[in-house]
Amino acid sequence: MKKTTLALAVAIASLSTAAIAAQPSNTFYAGGKVGWTSFHNASLGDDFDKSSNGVGGGLFLGYQANPYMAIELGYDYLGRAKYNSNSADLENSKFTVHGASLTGKLSYPLSFITDDLDFYVRAGGFIHHTKFKGNGYDNGDVSISPVYAGGFDYKLTDNLSARIDYQWVNNIGNDGPAGYRPDNALLALGVSYNLGGPTAKPQPVALALQENRFVLNEDVLFDYAKATLKPEGQTALDGLLKALVKINPTDGAIVVIGHTDPIGSANYNLKLSQERAQAVVDYLVAKGVPANVITARGVGKSEPLTGDKCNNLRGAELRACYAPDRRVEIEVKATNVKEVVIEKTAQGKIIDKTLPEVEVNNLK
Numbered sequence: 001m002k003k004t005t006l007a008l009a010v011a012i013a014s015l016s017t018a019a020i021a022a023q024p025s026n027t028f029y030a031g032g033k034v035g036w037t038s039f040h041n042a043s044l045g046d047d048f049d050k051s052s053n054g055v056g057g058g059l060f061l062g063y064q065a066n067p068y069m070a071i072e073l074g075y076d077y078l079g080r081a082k083y084n085s086n087s088a089d090l091e092n093s094k095f096t097v098h099g100a101s102l103t104g105k106l107s108y109p110l111s112f113i114t115d116d117l118d119f120y121v122r123a124g125g126f127i128h129h130t131k132f133k134g135n136g137y138d139n140g141d142v143s144i145s146p147v148y149a150g151g152f153d154y155k156l157t158d159n160l161s162a163r164i165d166y167q168w169v170n171n172i173g174n175d176g177p178a179g180y181r182p183d184n185a186l187l188a189l190g191v192s193y194n195l196g197g198p199t200a201k202p203q204p205v206a207l208a209l210q211e212n213r214f215v216l217n218e219d220v221l222f223d224y225a226k227a228t229l230k231p232e233g234q235t236a237l238d239g240l241l242k243a244l245v246k247i248n249p250t251d252g253a254i255v256v257i258g259h260t261d262p263i264g265s266a267n268y269n270l271k272l273s274q275e276r277a278q279a280v281v282d283y284l285v286a287k288g289v290p291a292n293v294i295t296a297r298g299v300g301k302s303e304p305l306t307g308d309k310c311n312n313l314r315g316a317e318l319r320a321c322y323a324p325d326r327r328v329e330i331e332v333k334a335t336n337v338k339e340v341v342i343e344k345t346a347q348g349k350i351i352d353k354t355l356p357e358v359e360v361n362n363l364k
Contacts, residue, residue, distance in 0.1 A: 025066045025317075028195040032059045033165060035188025037079035039095070042182030047090055048083040055079060056186045062105070067317055070105040072122065078169065078184045083134070093134030097172060097184065101126040101147050109314040115263070116155035116315065123148050126169050132176030143173035155315055158224060159194040218258070218276060218326040224319070227275035229283055237283055254294040255331040256280045261322035262301045274298030280328055301325070 037056030058076035078097040103124030126147040151165035221233035258277030277296035310321035
């Protein structure tokens with residue numbers, strides 16, 4: 001019968017896996033918006049009644065250079081102004097505008113309200129196609145006007161944000177009546193989705209040995225704010241225990257401690273940390289660790305490592321800064337780590353010959 005000798009400390013210390021570095025800056029995003037559009041300084045005189053309010057909107061593609069600066073390329077439909085004639089000698093007329101804009105965007109985090117809220121301003125140029133139709137006019141015009149905007153971004157999830165945007169296009173050119181150069185205001189609600197950016201090469205993430213504690217970042221094991229083990233997390237734990245190992249056989253010899261970052265309420269984080277620690281324990285027990293020597297404990301956000309160095313960050317940068325706080329610690333409580341001899345029987349069962357016989361299944 002084949003024998004395998006393995007020390008628990010060696011198995012833990014040799015654990016490593018891979019993670020992809022976060023990219024809080026240098027990312028692309030795309031989105032759309034829809035809202036209420038109106039034309040100003042657009043009168044044709046007393047012979048016409050203007051109806052200039054309607055639906056407008058657009059699409060945009062952005063590049064986030066850093067947490068405070070971005071560039072956006074957009075397409076906007078600014079709607080249609082309608083003119084109803086009061087004179088039998090004049091026709092009803094209409095004026096439509098659409099085009100592309102390129103704007104720079106400056107953001108300022110409103111962290112005193114919430115870490116997920118930004119105020120921003122945009123400014124740039126709007127290359128537009130206009131058409132005035134009626135009373136002898138039926139030609140299009142392409143020209144450029146300045147565009148200004150301001151609004152708020154609110155982060156809904158890691159990748160999805162909502163925004164409210166007020167945009168002003170000034171002095172819109174056209175081939176209509178002489179002196180007809182209206183302005184446009186568009187108040188819109190929008191959403192944007194983070195498309196990501198250049199991906200860093202995977203770097204090895206190893207357990208850190210701190211006296212009798214072994215630390216694994218929870219981002220390797222779980223998705224953000226979740227307590228279900230990811231496939232790469234399962235692989236990491238498989239590497240931790242490739243064979244059944246035991247330390248001095250006392251109840252509670254191994255404690256898995258879950259920690260969270262400070263984002264969210266104390267009750268929420270305490271529950272999440274306990275669920276994550278228990279998920280690790282359940283997986284290890286399913287792989288053959290005796291349930292009587294391993295326990296789970298969650299401490300929530302009560303034992304952070306980052307201190308106050310993340311206070312001025314927000315969004316993806318804030319979450320990346322808090323990564324050391326999101327961790328699972330494996331505490332070996334026994335003072336001596338005992339090497340054990342494991343035998344596989346002809347029937348495929350695993351028998352620990354060092355201690356009184358304990359039948360253990362699912363050993364790989």
